[in-house]
Amino acid sequence: MDDLFKEIRSLAQEKKAIILAHNYQLPEVQDVADLTGDSLALSIEASKTEAEIIVFCGVHFMAETAAIVCPDKKVILPVEDAGCAMADMLTADQLRKFKAEHPGAPVVTYVNSTAEVKAESDICCTSANAVQVVKSLDAREVIMTPDRNLAKWVQRHTDQKVHYWDGCCPIHDELTVARVKEARAEHPNAVLMAHPECPPEVLDMADVVRSTSGMLAYAKQSDAREFIVATEVGLLYPLKKQNPGKEFYPASPEMICENMKKTTLKGLLKALQQEKTVVEVEEDIRKKALKAVERMMAVPRD
Ligand code: 13P
Ligand code: SF4
Numbered sequence: 001m002d003d004l005f006k007e008i009r010s011l012a013q014e015k016k017a018i019i020l021a022h023n024y025q026l027p028e029v030q031d032v033a034d035l036t037g038d039s040l041a042l043s044i045e046a047s048k049t050e051a052e053i054i055v056f057c058g059v060h061f062m063a064e065t066a067a068i069v070c071p072d073k074k075v076i077l078p079v080e081d082a083g084c085a086m087a088d089m090l091t092a093d094q095l096r097k098f099k100a101e102h103p104g105a106p107v108v109t110y111v112n113s114t115a116e117v118k119a120e121s122d123i124c125c126t127s128a129n130a131v132q133v134v135k136s137l138d139a140r141e142v143i144m145t146p147d148r149n150l151a152k153w154v155q156r157h158t159d160q161k162v163h164y165w166d167g168c169c170p171i172h173d174e175l176t177v178a179r180v181k182e183a184r185a186e187h188p189n190a191v192l193m194a195h196p197e198c199p200p201e202v203l204d205m206a207d208v209v210r211s212t213s214g215m216l217a218y219a220k221q222s223d224a225r226e227f228i229v230a231t232e233v234g235l236l237y238p239l240k241k242q243n244p245g246k247e248f249y250p251a252s253p254e255m256i257c258e259n260m261k262k263t264t265l266k267g268l269l270k271a272l273q274q275e276k277t278v279v280e281v282e283e284d285i286r287k288k289a290l291k292a293v294e295r296m297m298a299v300p301r302d
Contacts, residue, residue: 004265008032011272017053017076019268020045020066023212024234024260025057029268033057036238038213039065039111040126044297046070055272056279057263059084063279064115068289075279078271079262084112086197089167090146092116098143102163105141108134109292112169113146115281119288121145124296127196128211131157136299149173153196153203171232171257172197179252180205183228187249193218194230194251202230202251219243232257 009032012019020042021033030036035045039062046054046066055076056063061084063077095117099107109121110130118124125133127150134142134154141161144151149172151164175198184192184205193215194206203209208218212235219227219239229235230251239248271277281289 004269005032008265008269008272011269012055015053015272015275016051017055017272018045018049018051019055019057022058022062022234022260023216023238024232024257025263026234026261027237028265029057029263030237032265032268038126038128038211040128040211041213042066043069043111043126043293046073046075047297049073053272053275055268057268058082059087059257059259060279061087061112061114064281065111065118065293067279067281068115068118068286068293071283071286074275076271076275077277077279078267079259080277082259082262084169084259085171086110086112086146086167086169087114087117090114090117090165092120095120095145095165098145098163098165102141102143104139105143105163106137106139107143107145108137109145110147110150111293111296115285115289117145118292119285121289121292122295123299124292126211126296128214129296129299130154130196133296133299134158134160134162147197149199149203150196152200153209169197169257171255172230173199175199175202175230175252175255177201177205180228180230183249183251187226187228187247189224190226190228190247190249191222191224192228192230192251195232198230206230215239216242219246219248231255232260234260 047069067075106122145165146167155162
């Protein structure tokens with residue numbers, strides 16, 4: 001393991017590559033990365049990097065977002081078929097039809113979407129800035145895609161009418177109130193932190209609703225010693241690592257995104273050696289998608 005780690009680090013240096021890893025990646029992949037974070041933080045890092053190669057340890061839409069903001073860099077996704085079930089729930093064609101049903105309403109698209117869908121959107125958002133993004137728009141009605149749970153969460157925080165696409169993240173959406181009640185009964189003193197991709201009934205029970213990096217920041221500054229974590233189980237690793245004196249419990253051990261677990265150290269080394277798989281976005285689509293992503297980046301986060 002150690003040799004593999006060193007080999008990856010020295011090859012990354014030699015090739016002027018930066019390794020970015022999402023908070024859900026396997027512990028060893030998070031450890032070998034130059035930077036870890038949520039979707040927004042990683043997109044921002046990608047846009048600022050001076051590296052020649054960006055290796056994105058995450059899922060396809062994340063690498064695609066890096067390719068949108070960094071056309072002059074080679075963006076590598078170590079596992080070609082690491083997709084996102086939510087991003088696959090909306091096509092550009094479906095969005096065009098949905099827009100026609102709500103003429104004039106600006107489209108706010110969660111970054112968990114394809115480049116083609118972003119290109120059809122006015123502005124992007126992440127779980128870290130969705131409310132601020134919608135509020136930044138001078139519009140009485142907005143369309144939000146593709147996640148209905150994030151959209152319903154936003155609806156609670158704005159007077160603007162939110163029309164939403166009926167997509168979801170199956171991993172978060174399947175978390176039930178009954179399971180969360182069990183976790184609460186097992187850990188009565190724990191703070192419940194939940195990701196806004198969870199169903200509204202679960203978010204009603206939560207003490208804190210945040211993006212993955214938002215949960216990391218919250219846990220660090222909180223005086224609480226115990227936390228129930230309602231998101232993909234990969235986040236437990238950085239939570240525990242950054243807070244050695246605190247306890248973290250998964251809301252459900254079944255919250256596993258298989259696509260996020262496909263990247264291994266071996267696979268990462270091979271990807272760096274072969275510089276594969278390169279993620280590219282057709283220029284016309286890229287330019288349109290970039291406008292939506294840049295507009296999002298200009299909105300301040302909490
Ligand atoms: P974050 O942007 O909060 O890291 O979430 C990304 C994601 O895919 C959640 O399922
Ligand atoms: Fe997509 Fe859900 Fe996996 Fe996040 S956890 S990458 S939303 S499938």
